[in-house]
Amino acid sequence: MAKKIMVVDDDPQIIAYLTTLFSDNGYDICSANDGEAALKVLEQEHPDCITLDLEMPNEWGPRFYRKYSQKEEFKNIPVIVISGLDGHDQSIRKAVAAIHKPFEPEAVLVAVKKALGE
Numbered sequence: 001m002a003k004k005i006m007v008v009d010d011d012p013q014i015i016a017y018l019t020t021l022f023s024d025n026g027y028d029i030c031s032a033n034d035g036e037a038a039l040k041v042l043e044q045e046h047p048d049c050i051t052l053d054l055e056m057p058n059e060w061g062p063r064f065y066r067k068y069s070q071k072e073e074f075k076n077i078p079v080i081v082i083s084g085l086d087g088h089d090q091s092i093r094k095a096v097a098a099i100h101k102p103f104e105p106e107a108v109l110v111a112v113k114k115a116l117g118e
Contacts, residue, residue, distance in 0.1 A: 003049065004028040004029070005030075007022070007031040007051050008064065010057055034058040035059025050078070052082065061092070062092055065092050080097045080112065082099045084100065096115045
C-alpha cells in the first residue's frame with residue numbers, strides 16, 4: 001500500500017508541482033491550501049507525512065502544526081517544512097527537514113523517503 005503525503009501550501013503551483021512529483025514516485029497525495037483546511041483534510045486522510053509551508057492565509061503553518069500535534073493520533077506524523085522564509089528551519093523544532101524555496105525536487109524526495117523510513 002502506498003504511503004500518503006499531505007501537501008500544505010497556499011501556492012497552487014507548488015501544490016500541483018509537489019503532487020505530480022510525489023505521485024510520479026508512487027505516493028498517494030492529499031492537499032490543502034491553508035492551515036484551516038489542512039486540519040479537515042488531516043482528519044479525513046490520515047497521511048503518513050506532511051510537507052508544510054509556513055506563510056499562508058487564515059492559519060499559518062506553525063499554528064496548524066501546534067494544533068494537530070497536540071492530538072494523540074497525529075502527533076507522530078513527520079513534517080517537512082518547505083518555505084521561502086529565512087530562519088524557517090527554527091519555526092517547527094520537531095520538523096524532520098527544512099527545505100528552502102525554490103527547492104530541488106530531489107531534495108524533497110530524499111527528505112520524504114527519510115521521514116517515511118524508506
